[in-house]
Amino acid sequence: MRKMVTAVLASSVLATGVLAGCSSRTDSSEGAAGGTVTLNVWAMGEEAKSLPQLADKFTQENPNIKINVQALPWDTAHDKLITAVASKKGPDVLQLGTTWIPEFASANALMDLKAELGSYPEFAESNFYPGAVATTRQGDAVVGVPWYIDTRVLYYRKDLLQSVGYNEAPKTWEELSDAAKKLAARGNGSYGLSIDTKEQSLAFMFARQNGSKLIDNNKPLFNQPEFVQAVEYLNSFFQDGSAPKDLGMDIVPAFQKGIAPMFISGPWMIKLINDQAPDIKDKWATAVLPKKENNTSSLGGSNLSVFQHTEHKEEALKFIAYMSKPATQLEWLKLSNTLPSTKKAWEDPSLTNDPNYKVIGEQLNASEPMPLIKPFEEIAQSYLKSFENIYRANANVQTEMDAFNKKAEQILSK
Template identity: 30%
Template sequence: MKKTAMFVAFTAAVALGSNASAVTLTLACGAVGQELELCKAGAARFEKATGNTVKIFESPNLTNDRLGLYQQQLAAKSSDIDVYQLDVVWPGLLSQHFVDLKGKIPQAEVDANFKSIIDADTVDGKLVAMPWFTDAGVLYYRTDLMKKYGYTAAPKTWAELNTMAKKIQDGEQKTNKAFAGFVFQGKNYEGLTCDALEWVASFGGGNIVDNTGKITINNPKAAAALDAAASWVGGISPKGVTTYDEEPARGIFQSGNAAFMRNWPYAWALGQGADSKVKGMIGVAPLPAGPGGSPAATLGGWQLGVSTYSKNQDAAIALVRYLSGPEEQKIRAIEGSYNPTINALYTDKDILKANPFFGSLLSVFTNAVPRPSGPTKSKYNQVSQAFSTAVSDVLNKKMNGTQAVAQLNTELTRIKGRAW
């Protein structure tokens, strides 16, 4: 891969920013899709560039499990992990445990990233982490089956998706009983919060909590969105969808057993892999809208932060600069379809060749709906768990949407207390 003069200078600066004598660092990485493999490869390149050693700490796949583990490590002020991979909604919750990178990373490198993500990584004026890759929910679909059943474009509304998925599912189940119309993340965890926020927002039901901290979830449009999703379970979606996170949904779609899938951009590269039964037959589009609403995609993504308990903070900061830099983000985009956080990379010809939808869906990524971690501050995790549990109850037919949002309003009011 050709290296520009800017990147050569950047790499040299990072190398000089590490300790004069070689040290060993531990980097916590996720393992969803190709995350772990690409993390190890990036760490190996850093080792070669700096002479330092990087050990990889393999984190749990589920964000809830990962957060719990991180909180244990940080509460104990453990120096075992130097650099943590952080969800975009965690800075406000964990900021006291991370080094302020403001002034320690050149401002030009910070400013090269999407402002909205830098804002999310900044808590009380402190830059808690640097963006590594961003995410937003997208709709995957089988282009061959769309053509087979007479469809020329992806569904624009959830009602259209339901109709199309049902027609394709009915046809395909004549020879494949395991075939599903639509798969998504229906398990009760943070992923369900992301999916359900998209449904609610796309129906015009707002966010769970608005930017001022007001609880807004108890409204008819939000209730209608949850009822619509519940109607899919056992219809166009298998009943088991209420146990799926990202990887089970991807596995079903990639094995050729689903017409549509909601997932993150990382699934694209894997779907084009040699072992994929749907290679060359995948389309990507914005998620559908509800009645009178607009498409909505939840903002996801991961950051890299340096633990205040690290014994090698300078080298750890150098590792964060290296991994979040332009060349590493380009490699991850090409090899794993991980969305860059650096604006300029969205016009990179190599990246667009590997991920044709990056350019056409740029507005989806730049205008994604944030989860309410900002206004709810340290209580966000409780808010998200209450929300996903209420949604799970609707999907499992324990209550309807109207009952769920009313009970959720009461629960969130209790969690809020006098203030977030």
């Protein structure tokens, strides 16, 4: 996280009242028979701008509850949430990226919903993918409900892979490396695999595929063979020239032109490729990640949580239950192009009949969130600096991982 919640809580007196206008509120008629309740919902990113359409449908079914949606840009949302925690005045329902859950749960900003789960069939654990459920747990507490999810899969140019002898996507680490080398051998500025060096989950994902636990009983394992070998594997693509250190262009045109015929990314790329590169419609596909010991991917997305200081818990839970219905999630898919968290929604033909979304649904069965601990983002950012020393400056991998592991120990001991 860019800032720790606790640092701001120390100056909570200054923050008190800043968000008074955003706190839970009631209409003047509330408390009387037939009165209404207004729920404030904070949601993040561009997709949140479509949420009022679903909120209107909820209100039609629940005329005594009004929904006030505030869409927050991701780059300012974190700081605004910190201020809300400090002032104890914020939304009733809030969207949180899965990596933000540990920080705000540890600050006691999120209501424990464990006692409420049995009252809402929509919240049943069996409704969701196990990895998504894990993101809502903090110790014994249940601090959210999965809303939408994403994972990482392999995007590849079918035609170009066929030209180097691969009639299907690489299925193992060895095949991925071999295919990338052969694709790069085409010359003329071509590469085999584009690796996003700013993707902080990538190395941890590959390390898990190699058997690493990452962190065990608060002890980092980043200088152990399983993790070091994964970093060496990723670095090998840069060292043999099959991955560019600086691509110099966006991934979609590079994919379209065949400069970078393979890359790993999330489901949002499907629409971007279809919209920006329609001429290669039949020339590309997605595949589950190649396997070492396993092919575990990272699981991300967002959850819906109830703000600890809400005055409208029951109405907030009712709204989240509505958002968790498979039919609502499929409507949200149409509006925002974000993928449903409920397994039942994934049985819909709009997903099962699309080969790319079908792949993502398959990969979700082998996807896990990043470690659900408050300092993980700081650890991940530290890793990116270490990896840059490796792939740019040819630093020794083991030496660099020893230093990174020591830094992680310091972060975890804070």
